[in-house]
Amino acid sequence: MVGCSSSSKESAANNSSEASTSSNSSKNSDSSSSNKESKSADSKAATTDIVPGIEINKADISTTAKFYPYEADGIKMEVLALKAKDGTIRTALNTCQVCYASGKGYYVQEGDELVCQNCGNRFASNMVGKTKGGCNPVPISDTSKVDDGSKITIDKNYLDKNKAYFSNWKA
Structure with missing residues (x-):
């Protein structure tokens, strides 16, 4: 069994930051205001114009973790969603x-904790989506999902970029 250690390779894929949209500034002061409005609109579009990969109905989420399957280039993946104690959906x-390469680095919920099936590390469900690095579920950043109030849509491009985490997965 492969154990979690700080010397283990921490990332299967480089989690590149989302590409930001920018407009070229004009030297003309009249068009400067127009460019600012365009930048603001582009910024909003970059946040909401994601390619749907997984859609999660928020009404279906509770403190019991739900698992959503996804497949990228023949690699089976899974996203987990749950409601934290503070009422937010994670x-x-x-x-x-850390343990993803073992094929057993996935989580099963036990009470209010998620347990790594490779090393046994226990992770408080309240920390899902908040803690990055170490033996923890890989968080999905706000730039890689959209919450429209009734559903959460996770970006297909984000999921596809992170398929290496699941290449040996045996869940």
């Missing part, structure tokens, strides 16, 4: 950032 890839 999402993460259902794989451990």
